[in-house]
Amino acid sequence: MTGYDGWEPISHDPGVVWTGINQAYPITVHPPCGDLMFSDRVGLTSFADTVSAMFDFVRAGGWQCRIRTIRPLDQRRMLRDERKARTAHSSHPAAQRAPD
Numbered sequence: 001m002t003g004y005d006g007w008e009p010i011s012h013d014p015g016v017v018w019t020g021i022n023q024a025y026p027i028t029v030h031p032p033c034g035d036l037m038f039s040d041r042v043g044l045t046s047f048a049d050t051v052s053a054m055f056d057f058v059r060a061g062g063w064q065c066r067i068r069t070i071r072p073l074d075q076r077r078m079l080r081d082e083r084k085a086r087t088a089h090s091s092h093p094a095a096q097r098a099p100d
Contacts, residue, residue, distance in 0.1 A: 022075055027058065027067055027070045030065065042058060052070070
């Protein structure tokens with residue numbers, strides 16, 4: 001991954017780094033690491049403008065957390081799974097019942 005445009009925290013795992021409108025990379029880090037979910041600013045180390053798992057770090061709130069995994073998010077699959085879940089929910093008999 002090279003360069004990033006945004007950061008979105010997700011629960012207690014660090015979160016997702018956005019490199020463009022449709023390009024996202026979920027990141028996990030090795031413990032111990034502070035609760036990055038509430039950090040105002042987050043930085044990433046890199047070498048030759050590339051962020052790599054096991055070599056680079058997420059920096060936030062005085063913490064420097066080694067990146068365990070960083071991988072591209074398959075957005076097409078995510079959208080397909082969301083559509084499938086909505087279809088399954090809307091075809092469920094309880095979803096079609098009128099409210100009391």
